[in-house]
Amino acid sequence: MDEGKPERSSIIQSVDVCIDVLLDVAKNPDCTLADIARSITETKPRILRMLRTMERRGLVRKSRNGTYRLGNTAIVLGTAASTQVDLVRVANPILEELGQKVNETTQLRIIDNGESLCIAKFEPTRDLRVHSMIGRRRPLHAGSYKVLLAYLPPQVQAQMIPDKLEKFTPKTITSRARLEVELNRIREAGHCVSRGEVSDQLVSVSVPVLAFDGSVIAAVNIAAPAFRTQGHDIQRYITLLKDAARKISAGLGW
Template structure:
């Protein structure tokens, strides 16, 4: 691929990333240029092309840009082609409806996790979807499950120094290794205010045909409500849902604990 073409793709990707990360609505071209470090004329040309192709769009008479329908269509197609999403979607939705809490399915993407499914129960309404969003691995129940097949050396290289989000966040690789051993023995992970205060969650690993961890499913919500409903019972619900998804993915043998 010629260098100038590769550079063009990179610039377009950076523009889309900045627009997608906006938390204040549509972004003006000047703000996009500032955030990407591109010149105003380069930014204007990229936006014109991306707008023509449907990757970005203007909302009514507003001056800024948002992610366009082409990106939404591609994201939907990508999810529908993903076997974990196909097998877990109905089960996660039923889990959210039955428990009343958020049910999430995630896979590992490098040193982060990415949400593939997100359903809200009556106790956990949100104004946004978690699908496509990422979270740190070491500070979430989902992430702990997704790290089960890694060694401590692999985690050190993958995660490096562990960011701390609350007083309960696992802060060292040694502590993470001890926590993952508990998760292996229990068959499930708990996240108790490690990423955000007032939040509690439980998760179980989803395994592929060969028994390796390919995803994880969680139940999460407000600390007081989850404790009121019983974290042990909700953990059993998550483990059962993970087992059903694993069977749907082709797992036919039991997985032994180390």
């Protein structure tokens, strides 16, 4: 089975039809219930229930004359999707350039549903390297991805930190108070270095990437085996990462 295509049995039909309805409204603004029913060959009562649900959540809005357009929530989703697509497009060549300079794995990560999510990466050809995977998630409190947590507004940051911090190695921070001290230190330094917090054999360094409005939208990262990463390597990584982050930020309009 193709990994990118879910099995038919795993698809929720009502959700599938709801997406058809939303896409039809997106393609045909000011369409009527009858227009949508003809377009996707579904019954009006079923489509109406979906439209009312999406209207309640702001995905569509109904005009006085009974036609439908996308709502404000859809605009938020579209803007976020556009930003992330642009982010990957801008970041990919910069990640490759950075990875070739250090001959190590580089990644771009964002916050998604309370975790860090890899959305772009480069891996060198050497046999012994850190393996990365687009779509792989990691907790925010462990590893150098804490840099994403460090730049959140205080109230949002407090909500993102779980009550119990999972321990991966003896070096993982499991105290909320200690984590908050570390996040302040990261903000002051402008980068995060992690040695053995997620894996004993791993060293990683991350630097924030800024969106057009100056907010932190992502983190660019170098991950390498601990045995070949010395102090002078870390300092070089920080310098190169900050340069790469500036280039990505500039490509996003910062």
